[in-house]
Amino acid sequence: MERQEFLEKMQNVLQTEKELSFDTELEELEEWDSLSAMATIAFLDKNFNVKIVYKDIPSLKTVEDIAKKAGL
Amino acid sequence: MEFTKEQFFIVTGASSGLGEATALELIKQGASVVAIARREDKLKELKSKCANPDNLYIEVKDLSQDIDSLPDYVKTLREKYGKFRGMAYCAGINFIGSIRSINYQDTLDLFNIDYFAPLFMAKGILDRRNNIGKGFSLVCISSSDGINPVKGQSIYTGAKSALILTMKSISKEVSSYGARVNCVSPSMIKTPMTVGENCVLEDDNKEKYPFGWGEAQDVSNMICYLLSDKAKYISGQNYIIDSGGEV
Ligand SMILES: NC(=O)c1ccc[n+]([C@@H]2O[C@H](COP(=O)([O-])OP(=O)(O)OC[C@H]3O[C@@H](n4cnc5c(N)ncnc54)[C@H](OP(=O)(O)O)[C@@H]3O)[C@@H](O)[C@H]2O)c1
Numbered sequence: 220m221e222r223q224e225f226l227e228k229m230q231n232v233l234q235t236e237k238e239l240s241f242d243t244e245l246e247e248l249e250e251w252d253s254l255s256a257m258a259t260i261a262f263l264d265k266n267f268n269v270k271i272v273y274k275d276i277p278s279l280k281t282v283e284d285i286a287k288k289a290g291l
Numbered sequence: 292m293e294f295t296k297e298q299f300f301i302v303t304g305a306s307s308g309l310g311e312a313t314a315l316e317l318i319k320q321g322a323s324v325v326a327i328a329r330r331e332d333k334l335k336e337l338k339s340k341c342a343n344p345d346n347l348y349i350e351v352k353d354l355s356q357d358i359d360s361l362p363d364y365v366k367t368l369r370e371k372y373g374k375f376r377g378m379a380y381c382a383g384i385n386f387i388g389s390i391r392s393i394n395y396q397d398t399l400d401l402f403n404i405d406y407f408a409p410l411f412m413a414k415g416i417l418d419r420r421n422n423i424g425k426g427f428s429l430v431c432i433s434s435s436d437g438i439n440p441v442k443g444q445s446i447y448t449g450a451k452s453a454l455i456l457t458m459k460s461i462s463k464e465v466s467s468y469g470a471r472v473n474c475v476s477p478s479m480i481k482t483p484m485t486v487g488e489n490c491v492l493e494d495d496n497k498e499k500y501p502f503g504w505g506e507a508q509d510v511s512n513m514i515c516y517l518l519s520d521k522a523k524y525i526s527g528q529n530y531i532i533d534s535g536g537e538v
Contacts, residue, residue, distance in 0.1 A: 234391060254389065257443045261387040264491050265397070272493040 220266065222291050229282060232262045241283040263288055293519045294322035296346050298376040300518065301325045301368065301416065303354060303408075306333035308482030309432060309514075310381030312507035316515045317379075318346050325372055328382065329353050348372065354382055355403040358411050365415025377428040377518040378416045380409040385484060387491060388446035398446050405450035410457060413472075417465050425469030428518045431458050432510070435478040435533050451476070455529045462527035471526035473517045478533035480505040502534035 220228075222241075230239050235250040237243075245251045256276045263269040267289045279285055300317050304310030306328030314324045314337060323346045326334050334349045341347050350368065354361065369375065383405045386397070409431050416422055416429065436444045437451030455474050462472035479485060481504050485492055510532055516522055517530070 232391060254391070254442070257387055258389045258391040260491050261389050261392040261443075264386065265392065270489060270491050272491055274493070 220289070220291065222286065225286055225289060225291050226282070228262070228266070229285065232258045239282055241281065241286060243282045245279060245281060245284075259285060292321035293515070293521075294320050294376075296321060296323045296343075299323045299325060299372045299374075300376055301327065301365075301378040301412075303327045303378075303380050303412065304382035304432075305337060306330045308381070308484055309477070309480065309507050309510050310379065311337055312511035313379045313381055313514045314347065315341060316508070316511045317518070318342050320515060320519075322346065322376070323372075324348065325350055325368060327352050327354070354408040354412065355400070358403060358407045361408065361411035362415035362418065365412060365418070365421055369421040374423045375416055375421060376423050376426065377430070378412065379514050379518065380412060380429070380431040381514075382408065383432065383484075385444075385447050385492065387443045388448075389443050390445055393446060401446050402450050405447065406453055406457075409454060413458070413461060417461065417470060417472075419468060422470065426520060426523070427465075427470040428522070429458075429470070429472045430514045430517045431472075431474050432514075433458075433474045433476045433529060435476050435531055437476055438529075438531065459527045459529070466526060471517075471522070473522075473526060474529040475510060475513050475517070476529055476531045476533075477505060477510050478531075478536070480507060480510055480532075482507055499536045500534050501536045505532065505534065 226239055233250050233255050235248055260271055269288055300322055302310050302314045302324050305314040305326035314326050317324050319342045325348045327350045328334055331351045338344045338347045433455045434451040436448045437455050440448035458472050458474050479500055
């Protein structure tokens, strides 16, 4: 998956109307809650076979951090 | 010893977790077990762990492929091993089914192994020509999520709750010839599904589990009891194994 496609997909995972960039701070998004965290975990697992769990979530500060986890 | 080696049981999902624990316990109690899963290396490992390895028979099979033919598959197993005394259906998968991340194909994949495969394995083994008749016992593993779902389990809950009531209905059909059908529904048991490097499910809400997370044996003991004649008056039930906290 290309980085641009990743960004578009994250837009759907987080279901936010605010346009995401790699610099977007997750804490600034109203939608960044436990359900978004859960959807992010499922997204990384299904698309990149990357396993993270809830306790890894606080270490994710920006969209870039999620992309790094995905290896992009 | 609860069983003899002439008494054959099918255990699906025997390569890991609850199925493995059930196969080991049945063998320990003297029975013969036909152990089914996809990973042959894991089944061979299981054989080496058995109290009596000669009583464990390995069958490598992907139960989510060609589900329509599973009743015939059971028939071929019966031709090979004789009529079955029981079956423990312990194969299954789970993943986070957040309503945001689900898609139809993943949903089908889960239903195939968690609902359709047990249904058609049951069809095969409940054919009177394939089991011993009176005294036959079938146990399927459902989940506490099948009764009291947590968030993120939309698909899994659907398959597991359907399984409980499907098995209850079937139990009423086969009681006429003395066969019994039950489910067990664990909450959080330490197995490769819930701990370890391949796992994304995590739940450390200790209040829900007054006795902590369970061991595989906590479930296999109940399964073996339901498979035995000690449970001869019990059918159509679903036993929750959750340390009293969740459901
Ligand atoms: N652990 C828990 O806390 C818990 C709680 C409630 C319910 N359950 C249920 O208990 C059952 C067993 O879970 P577990 O914890 O023992 O999980 P596990 O350790 O992951 O074992 C799952 C087993 O299912 C087999 N399996 C999966 N897909 C298969 C397929 N397509 N064909 C044949 N075999 C297949 C696997 O074998 P191969 O990969 O070798 O094929 C493995 O032996 C599942 O139905 C699960 O939903 C577990």
